[in-house]
Amino acid sequence: MMSVSEIKSIKELYGLDLIAPGHRACAGCGALVGVRQILLASKRPLIVVNATSCLEVTSTPYPQTMWKVPWVHLLFENAAAAASGIEAALKVLSRKYGRQEHYIIAFGGDGGTFDIGIQALSGALERGHRFLYVCYDNEAYMNTGIQRSGATPLGAATTTSPVGARIVGKQQQKKDLMEIVVAHKIPYAATASPSHWKDLVNKVRKAQSYDGPSFIHLIATCTRGWYFDPSESIKVARLAVETRYWPLYEVENGRYRITNPVPNPKPLEEFLKVQRRLSHLLLPENADLLEKLKAYVNERWERLNKLSTCFA
Amino acid sequence: MAEVEKIILPGGIIDRPGSTLDYKTGTWRVKKPVVDLNKCTGCLLCWIYCPEPAIRKRDDGKIEFDYDYCKGCGICSVECPTKAIKMEEE
Ligand code: SF4
Ligand code: SF4
Numbered sequence: 001m002m003s004v005s006e007i008k009s010i011k012e013l014y015g016l017d018l019i020a021p022g023h024r025a026c027a028g029c030g031a032l033v034g035v036r037q038i039l040l041a042s043k044r045p046l047i048v049v050n051a052t053s054c055l056e057v058t059s060t061p062y063p064q065t066m067w068k069v070p071w072v073h074l075l076f077e078n079a080a081a082a083a084s085g086i087e088a089a090l091k092v093l094s095r096k097y098g099r100q101e102h103y104i105i106a107f108g109g110d111g112g113t114f115d116i117g118i119q120a121l122s123g124a125l126e127r128g129h130r131f132l133y134v135c136y137d138n139e140a141y142m143n144t145g146i147q148r149s150g151a152t153p154l155g156a157a158t159t160t161s162p163v164g165a166r167i168v169g170k171q172q173q174k175k176d177l178m179e180i181v182v183a184h185k186i187p188y189a190a191t192a193s194p195s196h197w198k199d200l201v202n203k204v205r206k207a208q209s210y211d212g213p214s215f216i217h218l219i220a221t222c223t224r225g226w227y228f229d230p231s232e233s234i235k236v237a238r239l240a241v242e243t244r245y246w247p248l249y250e251v252e253n254g255r256y257r258i259t260n261p262v263p264n265p266k267p268l269e270e271f272l273k274v275q276r277r278l279s280h281l282l283l284p285e286n287a288d289l290l291e292k293l294k295a296y297v298n299e300r301w302e303r304l305n306k307l308s309t310c311f312a
Numbered sequence: 313m314a315e316v317e318k319i320i321l322p323g324g325i326i327d328r329p330g331s332t333l334d335y336k337t338g339t340w341r342v343k344k345p346v347v348d349l350n351k352c353t354g355c356l357l358c359w360i361y362c363p364e365p366a367i368r369k370r371d372d373g374k375i376e377f378d379y380d381y382c383k384g385c386g387i388c389s390v391e392c393p394t395k396a397i398k399m400e401e402e
Contacts, residue, residue, distance in 0.1 A: 011356065021332065021380075028385035028387055032364075060326065062324050062326065063328075064331040064334055064335060065331055066332040194361070197360050229386070230386060231390045233385070234391055
């Protein structure tokens with residue numbers, strides 16, 4: 001691993017924006033906060049690849065774009081494949097004309113990563129291309145109207161998993177994407193939250209220091225699909241971390257490490273009650289669903305904790 | 313060959329980086345953030361959490377808003393540690 005200089009203060013990032021305002025993301029969009037922070041920290045020159053997603057649609061209302069870097073959008077399913085091709089092309093150009101120093105970040109939403117783009121992602125990780133893939137996860141297909149995805153948590157209300165008299169929200173647990181990614185034995189994979197900006201920006205730096213694929217799984221709070229006041233976007237993301245719903249950890253060359261230990265977690269209810277897609281889990285008649293979700297959160301944390309200790 | 317070439321779409325090309333600046337999202341705003349400069353310490357936390365970005369650092373290190381683009385989400389007001397930002401009716 002190359003040496004990575006740690007970003008310690010916000011002031012080091014000021015003036016490094018790679019996006020312009022005027023984009024059409026909803027007021028208070030958590031994804032845009034996270035993506036903006038990632039770009040602030042990113043090494044340059046940078047090329048961005050974008051899967052079909054809220055980010056793609058809101059960032060490039062043709063003929064305008066918020067991006068100040070070369071950016072390409074192809075389809076829902078092939079961001080990782082397109083990034084692979086760009087990396088391979090840069091390699092050839094380097095061979096012919098001398099070193100082309102470029103960094104590549106591919107952004108996909110949860111629909112474009114967990115479900116539709118997972119085959120392309122798996123292929124790119126297995127081939128070992130040098131790029132960072134960021135899945136910004138708002139836990140449903142928000143762009144097309146809040147349909148459930150493989151990333152939607154148990155019990156969450158979406159337009160295709162509504163809360164009814166017989167069936168209460170999504171009936172399956174969230175897919176553990178990080179474990180799928182880690183199984184590819186790539187050098188670096190991490191989870192992140194825009195609420196913990198310092199943790200996030202330093203994970204970006206670390207990811208880009210590796211000569212191979214890296215992955216960041218970013219929580220992206222969504223005011224439209226989760227139903228909370230736009231002003232609370234970062235507060236909700238922070239609650240996800242503080243209740244252990246969204247553990248912040250990294251897997252560096254197979255070694256697990258919790259980067260933000262939460263010794264005194266808040267009750268999961270604190271995270272659920274602030275958003276209407278999940279607040280019905282607090283009703284007495286849904287107690288069994290709440291217990292199942294809590295068990296999922298606790299078991300994942302315990303497992304991560306054990307893995308972190310055994311590598312400490 | 314010529315016919316095949318004709319049906320290959322070139323895709324959309326945008327040659328002006330950052331051109332969303334043409335569109336003033338400030339018109340979306342219902343409430344606007346107002347900063348009390350006596351309380352602002354210049355920590356820039358509001359800036360790191362603004363989705364647009366619509367916050368600038370002034371020469372004295374404190375902040376100001378870019379009302380052309382601020383959508384009035386209120387994140388900065390919630391996140392400011394000294395409660396220097398109030399949301400006011402337009
Ligand atoms: S968060 Fe508050 S104190 Fe910090 S720079 Fe912004 S307005 Fe000033
Ligand atoms: S109200 Fe929202 S858009 Fe406006 S400056 Fe604050 S964080 Fe940015």
